[in-house]
Amino acid sequence: MSEVKIEKLCKSYGPVEVLKDIDLTVEDGSFVVLVGPSGCGKSTLLRSIAGLEPVNSGNMTIGGRQVNDLPPAQREIAMVFQSYALYPHMDVYNNMAFGLKFAKTPKAEIDARVNEAARILQLEPLLKRRPRELSGGQRQRVAIGRAIVRKPQVFLFDEPLSNLDAALRINTRVEIAKLHKMLTATIVYVTHDQVEAMTLADKIVVMNKGRVEQAGKPLDLYYKPSNLFVAGFIGSPAMNFLPAQVKKGGILALQDGQELKAALPSSCKTGDTVTLGFRPEHMSLGGTGKFALTGIIEIIERLGESGFAHVRLPSGQTVVAEVRGDPRTSSGQSARLTFDADNLHIFNAEGQRLN
Amino acid sequence: MRKPASAIAVHGILILYTALALFPILLVIMNSFKARKAIFGAPLAFPTPSTFSLIGYDKVFGDSSIVSYYINSITVTGGTIFFTLLFGAMAAWALTEYKFRWNTTLALFLAVGIMVPIRLGSVAIIQLIVEMNLINTLTALILVYTAQNLPLSIFILSEFIAQIPKDLREAGRCDGLSEYNIFFYIVLPLIKPAMATVAVFTMIPVWNDLWFPLLLAPTGGKQTITLGIQQFLGQYITDWNAVLSALSTAIIPVLILYVIFSRQLIRGLTSGAVK
Numbered sequence: 001m002s003e004v005k006i007e008k009l010c011k012s013y014g015p016v017e018v019l020k021d022i023d024l025t026v027e028d029g030s031f032v033v034l035v036g037p038s039g040c041g042k043s044t045l046l047r048s049i050a051g052l053e054p055v056n057s058g059n060m061t062i063g064g065r066q067v068n069d070l071p072p073a074q075r076e077i078a079m080v081f082q083s084y085a086l087y088p089h090m091d092v093y094n095n096m097a098f099g100l101k102f103a104k105t106p107k108a109e110i111d112a113r114v115n116e117a118a119r120i121l122q123l124e125p126l127l128k129r130r131p132r133e134l135s136g137g138q139r140q141r142v143a144i145g146r147a148i149v150r151k152p153q154v155f156l157f158d159e160p161l162s163n164l165d166a167a168l169r170i171n172t173r174v175e176i177a178k179l180h181k182m183l184t185a186t187i188v189y190v191t192h193d194q195v196e197a198m199t200l201a202d203k204i205v206v207m208n209k210g211r212v213e214q215a216g217k218p219l220d221l222y223y224k225p226s227n228l229f230v231a232g233f234i235g236s237p238a239m240n241f242l243p244a245q246v247k248k249g250g251i252l253a254l255q256d257g258q259e260l261k262a263a264l265p266s267s268c269k270t271g272d273t274v275t276l277g278f279r280p281e282h283m284s285l286g287g288t289g290k291f292a293l294t295g296i297i298e299i300i301e302r303l304g305e306s307g308f309a310h311v312r313l314p315s316g317q318t319v320v321a322e323v324r325g326d327p328r329t330s331s332g333q334s335a336r337l338t339f340d341a342d343n344l345h346i347f348n349a350e351g352q353r354l355n
Numbered sequence: 356m357r358k359p360a361s362a363i364a365v366h367g368i369l370i371l372y373t374a375l376a377l378f379p380i381l382l383v384i385m386n387s388f389k390a391r392k393a394i395f396g397a398p399l400a401f402p403t404p405s406t407f408s409l410i411g412y413d414k415v416f417g418d419s420s421i422v423s424y425y426i427n428s429i430t431v432t433g434g435t436i437f438f439t440l441l442f443g444a445m446a447a448w449a450l451t452e453y454k455f456r457w458n459t460t461l462a463l464f465l466a467v468g469i470m471v472p473i474r475l476g477s478v479a480i481i482q483l484i485v486e487m488n489l490i491n492t493l494t495a496l497i498l499v500y501t502a503q504n505l506p507l508s509i510f511i512l513s514e515f516i517a518q519i520p521k522d523l524r525e526a527g528r529c530d531g532l533s534e535y536n537i538f539f540y541i542v543l544p545l546i547k548p549a550m551a552t553v554a555v556f557t558m559i560p561v562w563n564d565l566w567f568p569l570l571l572a573p574t575g576g577k578q579t580i581t582l583g584i585q586q587f588l589g590q591y592i593t594d595w596n597a598v599l600s601a602l603s604t605a606i607i608p609v610l611i612l613y614v615i616f617s618r619q620l621i622r623g624l625t626s627g628a629v630k
Contacts, residue, residue, distance in 0.1 A: 052525050073531030085522035089544040098540075099530030150530075 002063045002076075002153035002186045003028045004049065009058030011048060018044050020210045022058070026154070026203075031180050031187045035197040036207035036233070042190045043158055045207070049188060050079050050156050063153050075154075078147035082159040084139045086131040086146075092118075093127040096146045110149075117145040120179070137168045144176075148183070157189040161196065173199060194234055198222070206230045228351035231277050237308055239277045239345070240319040246272040252346075255315050260291050262341050265354050274354065277345035280308060283321035285329065289338030293319065297335045302326070311335050380606070387411050387599035394595055411600030421601065423576060424583030428562060429608055430493050431579060435500040435561050436554050436612075442501070443508035443553065444516075444546065448538050450509070451516045452524070462513075468506030473499070477570060484571055491575040496568065500561050508553040515549035516542060551619035554612075562609050580605050 004026035011019040018041045026032045034042040047053040049060065051072035060067050067075045086095050093114055100110045118124045121141040131139055140160060147155055160176070161169045177200055180187055191197055197204050198218045205215040206229070214221060214230045225231035231239045244252040250264045252274065268274070283289070295311040298318065307323045321337050329335060346354040385401060386394045393406035400406070415421050450462055473480075480499060481490075489495040519542060527537040543550075568582040584601045587594040 050525075050529060052528065072525075072529045077529065079526070079529045081522040081526060083520060083522045085520065085526040087523065087526070087541060099532075102531050102536060146526075146530075 003061075004154055004186065004188065005059075005061045006045075006049070007059040009045070009048065009055055009060065011044060011053065011055045018210050019048070019055070022212055024205060024212065024215065026186060026188055029184045029186055030202040031189065031200055032203045032205060033189045033191060033197040033201035034205045034207060035191055035194055036213075038192060040207040041210040042192075042207050046079075046156050046158055046188060046190045049075075049154070050077055051075050052079075076152050077154045077156055078150045078152035079156040079158065080143045080147050080160045082162055084131075084143040084163075086139055086142055088131050091128050091130055092123060092134070092142050092145075095131070095142055096149045099146070099150055113149045113151070114145075117148040120148065120182070121145050136164055137172065140164060140172060141175075144179070153186065155185050155187045157187065159191055160189075161191070161193070176200065194236060198234070204234075206233055208233075224353070225277075225345065226353050228275060228277070228347045231345055231347070231353075235279055237280055237320045239279050240283070242276045242278075242317065242319070244274050244276050246270055246274060252276065256293075256313075258291065258293075260341055262344055262346060263355060264346065268348070268354060273349050275347045275351075277347065278339050278343060280320045281322040282343040283319070283337045283339045285309060285321060285323050286336050287338045289340045291341070292336050292338045294334060294336045295319070297329055297331050297333050299331050300329070309335065309337075311337060383599050384603045387596070387603045391596055394599070408596070411594075411596030411598075412604075414594065414597040415600045415604065420576060421580075421583055424578050424580045425604075425608070427493060427572075427577060427583075428580040428605075431496045431500065432558055432562050432608075432612075434493070434497040435504065436557055438497065438501040439504040439508050439557050440550050440553060443505055444512050444543060444550065445538065446505070447509045447512035447516050448542055451513050465506045465509050469510060473503040474566060477566075481570055489571075491572050491577050493572065493577055495571045496579070499567055499571065500557075500564075504553075504557045504561075508557065511553055511556075512546060512549055515546045519545050547619050551616040554616045558609060558612055558616075562605075 004024075006022055006024040009019055009022040009024075010017070022045060024032075024045075034045060036042050044053055048055050049062075051067065051070060055068070058068075062075055062077070072079075087098060090098065096114045096117060097110050100113065105113075114127075115124075118127055121144060123138070123141055123145055126134065126138060126142075131142070134142065140163075143160070157176075161172055164172060173196060176189075179185075180200075189196075189200060201218050203215060204218050204221050206213045206221065208229050213233075214226045221230055221234050225234060225239075228241070232241070242254060244254050246264065246268050247253050247259065248270050250261065250268075251259050252262055252264075253259050254276075293311070293313060295313040298310045298312050300310070300323070301308045306325070309321050309323050309329075310318055311321060312318050319337065344355070348354050382398070386398060388402040388408065388411075389406045390408035390410065393400070393402070393408075397406075402408075446465075450458060484490055484495045484499075487495075489498070523541060523545075524537055527541050532540065563581060564579075565581050565585075568579045572578065573582065580601070584598060584605070587597040587601065
């Protein structure tokens with residue numbers, strides 16, 4: 001069992017609170033991705049789990065053992081750094097074997113583990129090379145290898161792909177997913193890239209300003225974001241938001257006067273201001289949806305199979321709609337976007353989900 | 356591509372400067388191989404078969420105390436380099452890596468040590484060394500030279516240690532290394548080029564120093580070579596053959612040390628650590 005449990009974790013640098021009351025459970029063998037904008041505290045949380053940052057209060061257990069006051073080495077974790085942090089004066093073999101040597105592991109055991117990791121990561125021909133003689137992707141694999149040989153309870157990844165170029169990033173992403181399946185390892189992974197989060201995670205934890213905004217399965221977060229922040233953060237391009245007012249009888253009135261009927265909870269009172277959210281792929285250009293918005297197409301991003309039309313509404317707001325194939329429209333033309341109430345997300349004035 | 360004319364000019368200036376710097380050394384070595392008469396007759400001439408003489412070297416190596424002065428000099432210089440590098444690197448690591456209460460004050464105190472020449476404290480140092488019964492010992496010289504060189508070496512090494520990526524030290528911590536092991540197995544190998552620089556800076560003034568050997572270890576067979584050579588310089592007669600031969604051979608040990616360290620100077624060891 002290598003479950004990670006975090007309760008009421010707080011950390012501050014002087015008066016600045018960087019982590020506020022974090023509760024998080026990483027189930028044994030699961031892949032948890034911490035995601036959020038820069039400065040949201042996700043890296044700090046990861047480093048706290050690693051024991052590299054002291055915390056102010058709260059409780060942390062790894063595999064049922066309280067680790068609050070243990071140094072990193074005794075927490076049975078292995079960390080893969082964004083910069084790889086390979087020891088430049090050692091060859092690949094020694095980079096991986098270094099920690100084991102200090103743990104007084106028998107030499108034969110070290111040999112076996114390093115060779116096993118090298119085989120898994122296809123590093124066998126590179127064992128005698130120094131880090132400076134390796135490409136970025138190879139260095140990345142050595143960094144992962146150094147983590148594997150320690151047989152830790154938990155793997156911690158700190159933005160491991162952000163130094164790789166786009167093509168290599170996608171490859172390595174798949175490699176990491178395969179590795180997770182093969183090792184059935186417990187992984188905590190930090191990234192600011194929500195595509196990485198969506199594709200790798202069993203559970204995504206969205207963080208903002210030192211708090212956990214929402215934690216759940218990737219598709220749950222996608223289809224049922226619990227607040228405005230998560231709704232805007234997950235999904236690319238981002239969800240469109242429009243303000244609306246609650247009218248009598250559960251009718252929502254958009255700013256342009258258009259009214260639409262949606263299932264509203266009883267807590268909604270007449271006169272309340274709400275925010276409507278709808279994703280680009282649920283809007284269509286000139287489709288048959290019940291509700292329509294009209295505006296001027298500012299730009300169409302064509303990706304081949306599909307594209308994104310950025311449409312400026314009379315209110316001055318821009319909404320993005322996905323278009324299939326090659327639409328015969330071009331920028332500057334007026335467009336009619338339609339959508340259905342089924343895929344509508346409704347948030348109250350505090351940003352909490354209502355439906 | 357640079358224009359050939361300017362390349363020639365640059366090389367011309369450099370060659371001129373090199374010749375200027377090497378000329379006195381060449382003069383010393385050249386004349387050390389000549390008979391006394393030839394040294395005064397034609398100081399700028401190369402030794403010829405008729406003027407060639409090894410009498411100076413005979414005198415220097417015939418005098419057993421001179422050999423022990425060499426050993427003294429090597430011991431003092433070697434000891435000073437060792438302790439300066441060890442304590443300098445340790446202090447630099449502590450000052451850059453750990454945040455503690457008197458961190459800044461301590462760094463300032465050391466900076467003052469760079470600015471104030473240690474010779475100002477000569478009288479106090481003599482008193483101290485006498486009190487400690489260390490007069491006429493090599494230990495006294497090593498202690499004083501280490502103290503003299505520590506501030507600057509801490510200052511230089513701190514700059515280099517600060518450049519070691521934080522992630523590397525933390526990777527070490529995750530790998531289960533103690534703070535001492537991080538220092539000895541990760542930090543020290545990575546600041547080798549800086550340590551070589553400090554070693555060269557330390558070595559040459561210590562080897563050439565006349566002041567402290569004269570004050571702290573002037574007799575008892577504990578003289579360093581620079582002090583030992585003085586015995587050939589008399590008030591009325593100076594044995595130039597012996598002086599020039601001793602000076603020529605005194606160059607060799609520093610030269611060897613320099614060659615060892617300069618290989619490290621060129622190396623950029625941190626490349627490839629992080630992207």
